[in-house]
Amino acid sequence: MKKYIAKRLLTAIPVLLMISIAAFIMINLAPGDPTNLYVMPDATPEQMEATRRALGLDQSYPVQYMRWLTRALRGDLGISYSTRYPVLPILVSRIGPTVALMGTTLLVSYIIAIPLGIISARKQGTWVDTLLTGGAFIGVSIPNFFLGLGLIYIFAVQLKWFPTGGMLELGGNASILSVLHHLVLPVAVLSTFYIANMTRYVRSTMIDVYGENYIRTATAKGLTKQVILTRHGIRNALIPIITIIGTDLPRLVGGAIVTEQIFQWPGLGRLTILAINQREYPMLMAITLLSAVVVLLVNLLVDMMYAVVDPRIKYD
């Protein structure tokens, strides 16, 4: 197992390199020039050139990339053009809020969706199932910006139950209760999709599992429905469900770009939008790389989870 993990981590290195090259190319292919943001509107071409040189943007792309890479390997991800602060601490400060937002969302979603999916599957074809699959269909279809604005209008503007956005109150009250209060609406918006999505997957997985011969064997043994569900059904359904969780988890840091924007959530999603708008090339590189690292780690984690859940899978 240790050998397997080491191998996977080693293969991650070239993957990350390729991702950084691809990200670098795409960022530089995008229109716009960061220097425009750092000079006065009436700056002369000479002043523009001087700024560009100061930012290191006058060099050829390969040189720029190599310069970025050698610094990144030493842990220096560059500085933010607009704030002149190093990128790394800014990035780190945004991870907490996003993990709080997405972590709560995924937790809430799975706690709700897995039982719903199981109920839907066991009641397949009944009105309960129709209601749940119909609800799930609406849930995956409704756009977050629309739902977000709708919830803000109803629960924040009209009913005034929840704040319209942000994570902390003015004055910086950072008590857990206050943060939770701020979390309700964005989590509601985000989890709508995850609940709907997961319900659908759990339902179809459970229907598949209940069609398997070993469930028939379990029934023929005279086990109760409860035992069949917990010891034979869910355990086997977990394998495909872990795959779905694996695709959800990287979003913990990828963040919810639209929803964070709507709710003014100080997380990585909003930082991404900000970085794109301000042509913060080093910041964008750092965000992309962080996402890539998380995706690779989660994939490894998921593959290891398979081995835990499914005795047929062994890594030696």
Add this chain to the structure above:
Amino acid sequence: MTNPIVLDVNNLAVSFQTFEGDVKAVRGVSFQLKKGETLAIVGESGSGKSVSTKAINRLLPVKNTLIESGEILFEGKDLLQLSEKDMQKVRGNDIAMIFQDPMTSLNPTMKVGKQIAEPLIAHIGLSKEKAKARAIELMDLVGIRNPNEAYKRYPHQFSGGMRQRVMIAIALACEPKILIADEPTTALDVTIQAQILDLMNKLKKELDTSIIFITHDLGVVAQMADRVAVMYAGQIVEVGTADEIFYNPMHPYTWGLLASMPTLEVGKKQLYTIPGSPPNLLHPVKGDAFAPRNDYALGIDFVEEPDLFQVTETHYAKTWLLHPDAPSVIPPEEVRRRKEKYQTVRMGKACGERIGGGAIGSGG
């Protein structure tokens, strides 16, 4: 045979509701199972043999299955009337099943030993430790080597034959009164098949279990059965002792089955096949369902369903050929040969001797 009757199926009719309409899979099946006997149910795919037996253990999908009529009496109770809770106490405890696909019938994520221990805990109420000890005994009994080690293994670490042994251990865990084996050897190769059949015969004698053995392999029937029921299109068309079915068959469908079986005597002649295919039970059957495929069909076969005629105390067949007014017909050569043997050995049989292993020369 004066053994008491353990299972009495009366006029069972089952249909499946499909988008196209109701498929009448079982159309009035009646049979009895005596203590300690093996009843083989034979028939081609779709003849309703599996459905009839799954109805006994109520394993048919609840949603689209309709039990149209009938009763299944077990220890004075009609199984069809039991609540799901009461049925759970019967399944695996009084009536156990072995299925066709040992490769997929075991839970891939649970240790095989635990799968054997499960019914012991559920029905007999053994503690985990005692159930484990008993499961290891059972694994030993069904011929799994190193049962202590094997207990901890998962199904994928076993071959098909070994998995079927595990299935048998599960089925026999609570020493059921009835064991229903639904084509238990179909997925196995011939040597393993023989081992499994031997094992089932041995265990049957030890535990005095009654067995319903479903198969389409007449060679297996010869090796296993005391009595045989031949099913066609959702009905039992002939039932009798193994000797009666193999050596004095009365129904043209049974003739066809026997004639289409390879024997050592047939040599290089082309093997007989029954022409045509079974009727689609989506549509109502008029007359004898087998009539369109039957070389010996009479005019009445296409109009009216035959009665069940009694041949001997144990032998019944559902064909108009047994009617006193029916013309006498000459059965196929293979069947004539068998009947001759039956006549000549009849005297010996009266002294309690069986005619032989049956169809294939190898049969015991």
